[in-house]
Amino acid sequence: MTSGWSLIWENADRFAAGALLTVELTVLTMILAIPGGLVLAFLRLSRWRVVRFAATAFVELFRSTPLILQIYWVYYILPVFTEIRLPGLAVALTGLVCNISSYNSETFRAGIVSIRRGQWNAGLALGMTNAQVMLRIVLPQAAMRVLPALASTWVSLFKDTALVSVIHVNDLAYVALKIRTETFVILPVLNAMALFYWLMGYPQAKLVDWIHRRYKVAE
Amino acid sequence: MSSTGRVGADQPPILTFEDVTKRYGDLLALQGVSCQVNRGEVVCMIGPSGSGKSTLLRCANALETLEGGRITFDGADVHAAGGDARKVRQRMGMVFQNFELFPHLTVLRNVTIGPTTVLGLDRAAADARARALLAKVGLSDKAGQHPAALSGGQQQRVAIARALAMEPALMLFDEPTSALDPETIGEVLSVMKALADEGMTMVVVTHEMDFAKRVADWVVVFDQGRVIEQGPPRQIFEAATVQRTREFLSHLGWHGESIAEVAAGE
Numbered sequence: 149m150t151s152g153w154s155l156i157w158e159n160a161d162r163f164a165a166g167a168l169l170t171v172e173l174t175v176l177t178m179i180l181a182i183p184g185g186l187v188l189a190f191l192r193l194s195r196w197r198v199v200r201f202a203a204t205a206f207v208e209l210f211r212s213t214p215l216i217l218q219i220y221w222v223y224y225i226l227p228v229f230t231e232i233r234l235p236g237l238a239v240a241l242t243g244l245v246c247n248i249s250s251y252n253s254e255t256f257r258a259g260i261v262s263i264r265r266g267q268w269n270a271g272l273a274l275g276m277t278n279a280q281v282m283l284r285i286v287l288p289q290a291a292m293r294v295l296p297a298l299a300s301t302w303v304s305l306f307k308d309t310a311l312v313s314v315i316h317v318n319d320l321a322y323v324a325l326k327i328r329t330e331t332f333v334i335l336p337v338l339n340a341m342a343l344f345y346w347l348m349g350y351p352q353a354k355l356v357d358w359i360h361r362r363y364k365v366a367e
Numbered sequence: 368m369s370s371t372g373r374v375g376a377d378q379p380p381i382l383t384f385e386d387v388t389k390r391y392g393d394l395l396a397l398q399g400v401s402c403q404v405n406r407g408e409v410v411c412m413i414g415p416s417g418s419g420k421s422t423l424l425r426c427a428n429a430l431e432t433l434e435g436g437r438i439t440f441d442g443a444d445v446h447a448a449g450g451d452a453r454k455v456r457q458r459m460g461m462v463f464q465n466f467e468l469f470p471h472l473t474v475l476r477n478v479t480i481g482p483t484t485v486l487g488l489d490r491a492a493a494d495a496r497a498r499a500l501l502a503k504v505g506l507s508d509k510a511g512q513h514p515a516a517l518s519g520g521q522q523q524r525v526a527i528a529r530a531l532a533m534e535p536a537l538m539l540f541d542e543p544t545s546a547l548d549p550e551t552i553g554e555v556l557s558v559m560k561a562l563a564d565e566g567m568t569m570v571v572v573t574h575e576m577d578f579a580k581r582v583a584d585w586v587v588v589f590d591q592g593r594v595i596e597q598g599p600p601r602q603i604f605e606a607a608t609v610q611r612t613r614e615f616l617s618h619l620g621w622h623g624e625s626i627a628e629v630a631a632g633e
Contacts, residue, residue: 266467275454285469
């Protein structure tokens with residue numbers, strides 16, 4: 149019987165691969181969920197009611213149900229209705245992107261509406277189109293304001309990616325839980341999993357704290 | 368009311384308001400306002416807060432819609448269906464009470480953003496134009512700063528430069544000194560005075576009576592969404608015919624004499 153820590157050491161490459169996938173999932177999800185959130189935010193600010201309603205329904209669905217359920221949905225239900233069977237990683241990514249886009253859309257929307265009417269008027273008074281005012285005046289300011297909120301979402305996302313282990317995506321959580329099942333070594337494996345998440349998550353949380361301090365709204 | 372000798376009376380007016388009505392819910396903000404602005408003229412709009420002056424200004428460049436009446440700029444209906452409000456706004460500079468500089472851009476970029484995005488000027492030409500205007504308002508050394516690093520008076524001078532960068536035919540000033548500390552009001556008024564001396568057509572909503580008296584060619588007095596009196600400053604300030612005008616002026620402590628130091632610059 150190998151001791152706990154030597155077991156971890158023997159499986160270092162698998163843990164490393166899992167950790168890498170966790171980071172990749174987090175980065176890819178955010179890269180897609182930022183434009184996704186922006187599009188949803190624009191749709192929710194649309195002048196057409198039908199568009200607003202559809203976007204709101206989407207956002208509220210994904211904000212008000214558990215992420216683990218959404219991942220199962222994409223995994224089991226999407227193939228039934230669409231005959232699309234995505235590989236596990238794509239399923240995980242789809243679920244995460246829908247979920248995080250919904251959160252991001254609320255963040256962006258709050259940022260956009262927080263820019264006072266006078267800034268719009270100043271841009272329009274120069275002869276700009278609405279799109280130009282949005283792109284050059286409102287969005288850059290809104291982005292600065294919502295950066296802390298986006299950073300917080302990022303850290304939550306990093307930890308929540310562990311949920312994709314339920315559909316056999318080889319992320320850090322899945323690898324750890326699999327090694328546990330293979331070896332029946334429970335505590336050391338869970339401790340190692342906790343340590344690895346913490347080692348990666350703590351610097352991110354600190355960075356977020358710094359972003360919060362650095363980008364406090366100053367008028 | 369006589370318009371004999373009014374500045375620019377030999378040409379068609381650049382801006383006209385005909386029976387303009389504006390409503391916010393139950394509040395009738397403008398109740399049939401008519402007046403005009405001639406080319407080369409400085410028109411000051413005065414009156415108590417909430418009397419409709421600022422609303423009229425925002426209607427002039429279609430930042431607000433109308434419930435009734437007509438506003439023409441250079442002969443064309445500003446609010447005409449299918450009309451292009453942007454074309455009108457490009458030729459009307461506007462200066463706001465709260466400056467409304469773009470806080471994420473440097474002073475220089477605040478001034479160039481109009482010409483580059485709206486007029487399609489290239490960066491170099493826009494920069495040259497902006498630097499000349501910043502020199503004109505006395506802020507050449509602030510080009511690389513962000514607005515937050517400037518005083519209120521400096522910010523408002525940048526805002527004036529930003530509006531001038533579009534080379535407008537007409538400048539609208541919406542209470543340009545109301546949000547300023549007393550010690551910086553003068554620097555803004557003197558920039559405006561210099562602009563007036565160059566012959567810029569200006570509409571100025573203001574509570575600075577001394578400025579109105581010394582710089583305006585024409586004064587329009589508002590009360591409760593109506594024009595109650597208009598005429599040359601001498602008539603308004605020294606021989607107002609309407610009781611309400613005299614009440615308003617005396618309420619401000621105006622009794623015909625010069626009030627404060629209006630840094631008119633000369």
